[in-house]
Amino acid sequence: MPGGTERILRRRIGSVKNTKKITRAMELIAATRVARAQQRARAARPYAEQLTGVIEDLAAGGADVSHPLLREAENVSRVAFVVCAGDRGLAGAYNSAVIRSAEREIQALRADGGDYRIVSVGKKVADYFNFRGFDIDTRYDGFTDNPTYENAREIARRVRELFDAGEVDQVELIYTEFVSLGTQRPVVRRFLPLTSAKTIADEGGGDAEALAGFSFEPSPEGVLEDLLPRYVEARLFAALLDAAASEHANRQRAMKAATENAEELIIKLSREMNRARQESITTEIMEIVSGAESLNDEASAEVINSFAEALDA
Amino acid sequence: MAFSIEFVSPEDVLYSGEGTQVIARTRGGGEIAFLAGHEPFIGSLEPSEVRVTEESGDVMSFAVRSGFVSVTGQSVTVLSDQAMPSSEIDGEAARADLAAAQEALRANEHDAFALEDQRWAQLLVDLSSGQSA
Numbered sequence: 001m002p003g004g005t006e007r008i009l010r011r012r013i014g015s016v017k018n019t020k021k022i023t024r025a026m027e028l029i030a031a032t033r034v035a036r037a038q039q040r041a042r043a044a045r046p047y048a049e050q051l052t053g054v055i056e057d058l059a060a061g062g063a064d065v066s067h068p069l070l071r072e073a074e075n076v077s078r079v080a081f082v083v084c085a086g087d088r089g090l091a092g093a094y095n096s097a098v099i100r101s102a103e104r105e106i107q108a109l110r111a112d113g114g115d116y117r118i119v120s121v122g123k124k125v126a127d128y129f130n131f132r133g134f135d136i137d138t139r140y141d142g143f144t145d146n147p148t149y150e151n152a153r154e155i156a157r158r159v160r161e162l163f164d165a166g167e168v169d170q171v172e173l174i175y176t177e178f179v180s181l182g183t184q185r186p187v188v189r190r191f192l193p194l195t196s197a198k199t200i201a202d203e204g205g206g207d208a209e210a211l212a213g214f215s216f217e218p219s220p221e222g223v224l225e226d227l228l229p230r231y232v233e234a235r236l237f238a239a240l241l242d243a244a245a246s247e248h249a250n251r252q253r254a255m256k257a258a259t260e261n262a263e264e265l266i267i268k269l270s271r272e273m274n275r276a277r278q279e280s281i282t283t284e285i286m287e288i289v290s291g292a293e294s295l296n297d298e299a300s301a302e303v304i305n306s307f308a309e310a311l312d313a
Numbered sequence: 314m315a316f317s318i319e320f321v322s323p324e325d326v327l328y329s330g331e332g333t334q335v336i337a338r339t340r341g342g343g344e345i346a347f348l349a350g351h352e353p354f355i356g357s358l359e360p361s362e363v364r365v366t367e368e369s370g371d372v373m374s375f376a377v378r379s380g381f382v383s384v385t386g387q388s389v390t391v392l393s394d395q396a397m398p399s400s401e402i403d404g405e406a407a408r409a410d411l412a413a414a415q416e417a418l419r420a421n422e423h424d425a426f427a428l429e430d431q432r433w434a435q436l437l438v439d440l441s442s443g444q445s446a
Contacts, residue, residue: 217357233323
């Protein structure tokens with residue numbers, strides 16, 4: 001039945017148009033969220049800079065203590081991985097890129113006979129590792145598109161527990177670094193033990209004028225002891241914000257591509273539909289003409305003429 | 314004499330401007346008032362109230378869970394991972410948090426995190442009910 005193809009195509013075009021509306025809306029939402037996530041990352045920067053600044057001042061004042069968070073294991077065999085990705089899909093390769101680099105690290109560790117712990121951030125991460133039969137130590141989700149400092153504190157608390165209790169020798173942080181709107185890349189960063197206060201200070205980023213002669217309350221060591229856990233939280237918070245901005249940027253790109261694909265598909269399907277309609281009209285005319293010819297008398301010629309007039313009108 | 318004061322937390326900048334005095338309580342050192350020209354100083358803060366006196370003489374009060382105060386020649390910086398203006402404290406929520414923390418402490422009296430939560434909730438309750446902590 002020739003009319004059938006046309007109807008099917010018309011319905012498909014309708015559904016592709018709906019999809020396009022949805023992907024377009026998601027693209028716009030993601031775009032505003034990228035902007036907001038970047039804004040929050042900017043808002044977090046003064047705190048992180050001042051914190052690093054204080055560490056610089058401390059280092060300048062000569063404080064370098066043996067804090068549990070600075071403890072370097074002699075041989076690292078147990079490693080915790082904090083894997084940060086998203087709660088939702090529809091963000092291109094965002095989740096899979098992070099998960100893949102995490103899995104690679106874990107497999108490499110296991111090949112060396114090491115033991116892993118997974119702290120998952122984001123539903124997709126937990127789902128993947130669960131499905132693949134990995135043990136998950138702790139899972140966090142429900143906030144990856146808009147993390148708060150409280151979230152970072154909660155995760156940092158668990159990670160410090162693992163590290164302080166000596167259950168792991170090292171902690172790796174795997175997340176997506178937001179380089180620019182066009183570039184985000186998954187990175188693996190050593191999270192714990194922290195490098196010494198001296199190294200943190202040398203790497204800089206703080207804006208403190210490193211002048212000696214500070215007095216400390218309760219003591220340089222006491223301040224540093226309070227400072228390092230906050231530094232751990234601030235670093236984790238920065239990573240979560242970077243990951244959130246990256247997630248939105250990836251989703252924006254993925255939805256833009258999906259919208260463009262839908263547009264192309266609509267054009268292609270419309271062409272097909274027009275062709276199908278044209279074909280069915282041609283077939284009908286051919287049927288009428290051949291029917292009339294087979295009758296081959298005056299009456300049928302009249303029918304053809306009147307049909308032709310109707311088509312012209 | 315006025316000097317510049319910055320009060321920052323990870324989520325935003327709570328105060329930024331000129332002031333004449335900052336009062337904070339450091340761990341082990343008790344309450345310290347910082348005036349212009351204070352010697353360079355870095356202190357670790359207790360869960361306590363931080364008071365900032367603005368140039369106009371108005372005093373702003375903040376509840377601080379933990380943090381640091383850093384004083385250099387011309388400026389005082391207060392860093393806190395969790396802080397809020399005392400006027401924005403939700404007394405009801407603070408009382409609920411206090412009860413929860415005390416509950417956790419009954420289960421394990423050496424739970425350092427619960428102890429911290431309890432002190433913070435207690436401070437919020439005190440500040441919201443008007444008495445200075």
